[in-house]
Amino acid sequence: xxxxxxxxxxxxxxxxxxxxxxxxxxxxxxxxxxxxxxxxxxxxxxxxxxxxxxxxxxxxxxxxxxxxxxxxxxxxxxxxxxxxxxxxxxxxxxxxxxxxxxxxxxxxxxxxxxxxxxxxxxxxxxxxxxxxxxxxxxxxxxxxxxxxxxxxxxxxxxxxxxxxxxxxxxxxxxxxxxxxxxxxxxxxxxxxxxxxxxxxxxxxxxxxxxxxxxxxxxxxxxxxxxxxxxxxxxxxxxxxxxxxxxxxxxxxxxxxxxxxxxxxxxxxxxxxxxxxxxxxxxxxxxxxxxxxxxxxxxxxxxxxxxxxxxxxxxxxxxxxxxxxxxxxxxxxxxxxxxxxxxxxxxxxxxxxxxxxxxxxxxxxxxxxxxxxxxxxxxxxxxxxxxxxxxxxxxxxxxxxxxxxxxxxxxxxxxxxxxxxxxxxxxxxxxxxxxxxxxxxxxxxxxxxxxxxxxxxxxxxxxxxxxxxxxxxxxxxxxxxxxxxxxxxxxxxxxxxxxxxxxxxxxxxxxxxxxxxxxxxxxxxxxxxxxxxxxx
Numbered sequence: 001x002x003x004x005x006x007x008x009x010x011x012x013x014x015x016x017x018x019x020x021x022x023x024x025x026x027x028x029x030x031x032x033x034x035x036x037x038x039x040x041x042x043x044x045x046x047x048x049x050x051x052x053x054x055x056x057x058x059x060x061x062x063x064x065x066x067x068x069x070x071x072x073x074x075x076x077x078x079x080x081x082x083x084x085x086x087x088x089x090x091x092x093x094x095x096x097x098x099x100x101x102x103x104x105x106x107x108x109x110x111x112x113x114x115x116x117x118x119x120x121x122x123x124x125x126x127x128x129x130x131x132x133x134x135x136x137x138x139x140x141x142x143x144x145x146x147x148x149x150x151x152x153x154x155x156x157x158x159x160x161x162x163x164x165x166x167x168x169x170x171x172x173x174x175x176x177x178x179x180x181x182x183x184x185x186x187x188x189x190x191x192x193x194x195x196x197x198x199x200x201x202x203x204x205x206x207x208x209x210x211x212x213x214x215x216x217x218x219x220x221x222x223x224x225x226x227x228x229x230x231x232x233x234x235x236x237x238x239x240x241x242x243x244x245x246x247x248x249x250x251x252x253x254x255x256x257x258x259x260x261x262x263x264x265x266x267x268x269x270x271x272x273x274x275x276x277x278x279x280x281x282x283x284x285x286x287x288x289x290x291x292x293x294x295x296x297x298x299x300x301x302x303x304x305x306x307x308x309x310x311x312x313x314x315x316x317x318x319x320x321x322x323x324x325x326x327x328x329x330x331x332x333x334x335x336x337x338x339x340x341x342x343x344x345x346x347x348x349x350x351x352x353x354x355x356x357x358x359x360x361x362x363x364x365x366x367x368x369x370x371x372x373x374x375x376x377x378x379x380x381x382x383x384x385x386x387x388x389x390x391x392x393x394x395x396x397x398x399x400x401x402x403x404x405x406x407x408x409x410x411x412x413x414x415x416x417x418x419x420x421x422x423x424x425x426x427x428x429x430x431x432x433x434x435x436x437x438x439x440x441x442x443x444x445x446x447x448x449x450x451x452x453x454x455x456x457x458x459x460x461x462x463x464x465x466x467x468x469x470x471x472x473x474x475x476x477x478x479x480x481x482x483x484x485x486x487x488x489x490x491x492x493x494x495x496x497x498x499x500x501x502x503x504x505x506x507x508x509x510x511x512x513x514x515x516x517x518x519x520x521x522x523x524x525x526x527x528x529x530x531x532x533x534x535x
Contacts, residue, residue, distance in 0.1 A: 005224050006219060006224060006225075006226065006249060006254065006256075007042040007043070007201075007224060007225050007226075008041050008042055008043070008225075008226055008227075008228060008242070008245065008246070008257065009041075009042065009043040009044075009045055009080065009201070009225060009226070009227050009228075010036055010041050010043070010044050010045070010227075010228055010229060010230065010242050011044075011045035011080075011082075011203075011227055011228075011229055011234075011239075012032070012044075012229040012230045012231075012233050012234075012242070012270070013029075013032065013044070013045070013046055013047055013060050014045040014046065014047045014048060014060070014081075014082055015045075015229050015233065015234035015235060015239055016229055016230075016233035016234055016273070017047060017048070017058070017060050017061060018234065018235040018296075018299070019233065019235075019273070019277040019279060019299075020058070020273065020277070021056050021057050021058055021061070022047055022048070022057050022058040022059070022060035022061035023057075023058030023059075023060075024058065024060055026070075028269050029071070030073075031265065031268060031269065032044075032230075032265065033071060033072070033073055033074060033077075034073055035261040035262065035264060035265040036077060036261075036262075036265070037073060037074055037075035037076075037077045038075075038258060038261040039246065039257055039258045039259070039260075039261035039262045039265075040076075040256055040257050040258055041077055041242070041257065041262075042076075042077065042078065043077065043078045043079070043080050043112075043113060044077055044078075044079055044080070045079075045080040045081065045082055045113075045115065045227075046060060046063050046068065046071070046079050046080070046081060047059075047060030047061060047062070047063040047081060047082075048060070048061050048062070048063065048081065048082050048083070048084070049062060049063050049064075049081045049082070049083055049102060049103075050062055050084070050087065051087045051090075051091060051098065051102060052087070052090070063081045063111075065104060065108075065109055065110070068109070068110040068111065069110060071110055074110075078112040078113060078139075079110050079111050079112055079113070080111065080112065080113035080114070080115055080139075080141070081111055081113075081114060081115070082114075082115045082116075082117055082143070083114060083115070083116055083117065084117050085116055085117060085118040085119075085122050085125070085126050085129075086122070088125075088126070088129065089122070089125065095128070095129060096128070096129075096132060099129055099132055099133070100132075103133070103136060103138075104136075105136050105137065106136055106137040106138045107137065111138065112138065112139055113138060113139040113140075113141055114133045114138045114139070114140055114141070115141035115142070115143050115172070116129070116130065116133075116140070116141070116142050116143065117143045117145055117174075118142065118143070118144060118145065119144075119145055119146060120144065120146075120149075120150045120154055120155075120158060123142075123144070123158050123161060123162065124161060126142075127161065127162075127164075127165050130142070130162070130165050130167040130168060131165055131166075131167045133167070134165075134166075134167035139169045139170070140167050140168050140169050140170075141168070141169060141170045141171075141172060141201075142162060142168050142170075142171050142172065143172040143173075143174050143203060144158065144171070144172065144173050144174060145174045145176045146174070146176045146177065146325065147173040147174060147175060147176070147180070147188060148175065148176075148177055148179050148180055148184070148292075149292065149325065152187075152191055155188070155191055155192075155195075156191060156195050159171065159191075159192065159195040159196045160195065162196075163196070163197070168198065169198060169199065170198065170199045170200060170201055170225055171192065171196055171198065171199075171200045171201075172200065172201045172202065172203055172225065172227070173188055173192070173200070173201075173202060173203070174202075174203040174205075175202070175203065175204050175205050175211075175214065176205065176294075176295075177205065177207060177288065177289045177292060177293075177294070177295065177325075178204070178205030178206055178207025178208055178210075178211070178236070178237055178285065178289045178295065179207065179208060179289035179290055179292075180204075180210065180214055181208075181210055181214075182210065182213050182214055182217040185202070185214045185217045185218050185221070186217055186221050189217075189218055189221035189222050189223060190221060192222070193221070193222045199224045199225060200222070200223055200224070200225065201218075201223050201224065201225025201226060201227065202214065202215055202218040202223050202225070202226055202227065203227040203239070204218075204226075204227070204239065204240045205234070205235075205236065205237060205238070205239055205289075205295070206232055206237050206238050206239060206240065206241075206280075206281055207236065207237040207281065207285040207286055207288065207289035207295060208281075208285075208286050208289050208290070209281055209286075211232075211239060211240035211241075211244075212240055212241075212244045212245065212248060215228075215240050215245060216248060226240070226245055227239065227240065228240045228241060228242040228244070228245045229241065229242060230242045230243070230262065230265055230266050230270045231243070231266055231270040231271065231273070231274045232244075232279065232280065233270060233273060233274065233279060234279065235295060235296060235299065236279070236285055236288075236295025236296060236298060236299050237279065237280060237281050237282065237285035237289075237295060237298075238279045238280055238281075241266075242262050242266075243259070243262055243263060243266045246259040246262050247259055278302070279299075282298075282302075284298045284301070284302070284312055284313075284316065285298055287313075287316050288316065291316070291319070291320035292320075292324070292325045293316060293319050293320060293324045293325070294324060294325055294326060294327040296327040297315075297319060297324060297327060298312075298316075301315065301407065311407075311411045314410065314411045315407050315410050315411060318410040318413065319410075341428070342446075342459050342460070344427070344444060345427075345444050345445065345446050345459040345460060346424075346443045346444050346445050346459065347458045347459055348445060348458060348459070348475055348478050348479040349458045349478065349479065349480070350479065350480045351479040351480070352383065352476055352479040352480055352481040353479070353480035353481070354480065354481075354482055355382075355383050355480075355481055355482075356380050356381065356382045356383070356481075356482075356483045356484075356485070357382065357383050357384075357385060357476055357481050357483070357484045357485065358373070358376075358377060358382045358383070358384045358385070358484075358485045358486075358487055358521070359385050359387055359469070359472055359484060359485070359486050359487070359489075360384065360385070360386045360387060360390050360392075360393060360398070360487055360488055361387055361469075361486065361487065361488035361489040361490070362387075362388065362390070362391070362488055363488035363489055363490030363491075363522065363524075364488075364490065365487075365488055365490050365522035365523055365524075366390075366392040366393070366487060366488040366522065367392060368522075369487065369521065369522045369533065370392060370393070372521075372533045373487050373521060373522075373533065374397065376485075376521065376533055377397075382485070383399050383400070384397065384398050384399045384400075385398070385399065385400045385401075385402050385424075385472060386398045386400070386401050386402065387402055387403070387468040387469060387472060388401075388402075388403050388405075388408050388412060388468055389401070389412045389415050389416075390488075392488070395419060395420075395421060398421060399421070399422075400421060400422050400423070400424055400443075401416070401419060401421055401422075401423050401424070402423075402424040402425075402468060402471065402472050402475070403416075403423070403424075403425060403468055404425070404426050404429070404447055404466045404467070404468050404470075404471035404472075405466045405467060405468060406429050406430055406466060408468070409425065409430055410430075420441075421441070422441045422442075422443055423441060423442050423443065424442075424443045424445055424475065425442050425443070425444065425445075426444070426445060426446050426447035426460075426466075426471065427442065427444040427446075428444075428446050428447070428448075429447055429466065445459070445460060445461070445471075445475050446459055446460025446461070447460060447461055447462075447463060447466065447471055448460065448461075448462045448463075449462075449463060449464065449465060449466060450462050450463075450464065451464050452464070454470070454474075454508055454509065454512040454513075455474075455512070456474035456475065456477045456478040456513065457478060458478055461474035461475065461478065464505075465505075467505070469489075469505075469506070469509075470505065470509055473509050473513055473516060473518075474509075474513065476516060477513040477515055477516050481516065482515065482516065482517060483517045483519070484516055484517065484518055484519070485519050485520070485521050485531060486518065486519065486520045486521065486522075486524070486526075486528060487520075487521040487522050488522060489520060489522070489524050489526055489528070490522070490523065490524060490525065491524055491525025491526050492525070493525065499525060502526060503526060503527055506518075506526055506527060506528070507527060517529075519531035521533050
């Protein structure tokens with residue numbers, strides 16, 4: 001491959017959008033367009049074209065024509081958008097109708113290239129869509145995801161099938177998990193060269209630190225297209241950085257690109273975004289890569305600062321035992337299109353009727369107030385429920401253990417096997433993540449997540465998240481409890497955002513479950529009535 005024939009596709013706004021929900025500002029867009037164009041980058045993939053609306057997503061998730069019409073000063077740089085092939089299969093609408101609904105003829109669009117992201121098993125399903133896109137005079141790219149899980153035989157079948165469509169201009173292979181090493185890339189490229197007579201490219205993730213080396217290896221073995229993002233911005237550990245590839249190509253004597261504009265762009269708002277979202281290589285992404293765990297699981301865990309190093313490693317050890325190569329956007333929830341089996345759930349009606357309940361949290365106030373709490377329990381004949389494993393109270397001092405957050409349950413799974421007390425879990429959330437048959441005495445109270453609902457029923461509840469406090473209060477509301485005392489719910493003194501979020505959640509719980517009287521036995525930053533623990 002002649003190095004001067006190499007073409008770069010920068011997908012910073014598309015892949016980077018996984019961190020900021022595709023909400024880039026107009027000033028950021030203008031600077032990006034200007035400097036990318038000046039750098040002589042061949043193509044920008046400006047965003048996705050999602051079909052379903054999500055109020056949390058910005059305009060680059062949809063890349064609509066009226067929005068793209070505002071883009072100026074592109075020079076010779078072409079514009080691409082990506083479609084997830086899955087989006088067609090999720091819809092009940094006819095695929096051809098859906099495509100025509102979302103794409104005009106290329107002569108009326110700023111878009112020159114449509115790139116289809118697809119898994120190997122879906123390639124036969126999109127062939128007609130590739131032909132349709134080509135009929136509208138777009139350049140058609142196919143981006144085959146999770147290449148590390150594609151056998152040589154299936155890769156050859158895929159290439160032959162795509163050739164028959166006579167519609168694909170460039171074939172890409174994507175190292176979705178970032179687990180490839182250069183030798184793997186050499187083998188993949190050799191197969192493609194033998195079975196593909198058009199251009200091909202590589203989309204490299206940097207989970208294991210091989211993104212640049214793998215991309216150069218692909219170039220040396222015939223690839224003419226390379227993806228990259230400024231500062232490596234992208235899902236999980238991120239991608240090959242545009243700075244690295246233009247620097248390396250310049251070092252090798254390629255004068256086509258002008259790196260100084262990319263270096264400038266790298267140190268502008270992209271640097272601020274990296275400081276904010278902190279993507280990049282880590283041991284977590286490395287472990288995820290070698291165990292075929294989708295990197296978005298790591299991204300979600302790192303965003304949630306409740307988990308420390310040991311806990312994240314514990315979750316990864318559990319995930320590698322399951323099929324976690326596909327990401328569930330609700331994070332570790334296996335309840336998509338799944339209903340609770342009410343025949344096997346626990347009917348809690350009147351179970352805690354008029355009983356006084358103590359919920360034990362994890363706050364350090366339990367150390368100072370433990371003796372007073374135990375005295376209060378004895379005087380008032382309270383039932384004690386520990387939210388998750390408690391490090392301050394002995395097992396004999398606890399009546400029930402309750403947990404609902406999948407990650408938290410995975411962390412403590414081995415501990416639960418040792419506990420000879422009844423455990424309250426939403427089995428519908430965890431049955432595909434762990435072997436619950438090895439855990440005795442589970443009381444199965446179901447949980448469905450819905451961002452807009454807080455409700456409880458005899459057998460299950462509906463909540464906006466899987467936090468144990470909400471699950472516990474929903475269960476107690478359904479079971480007839482009246483007075484509920486919280487101990488060890490200290491609050492987040494050093495994390496204002498989490499404190500506000502929890503305050504709002506507790507207020508919402510109290511508003512929806514008015515039969516419950518909530519008190520705090522220990523000092524708390526939360527909006528709770530304080531109960532004199534001496535009483």
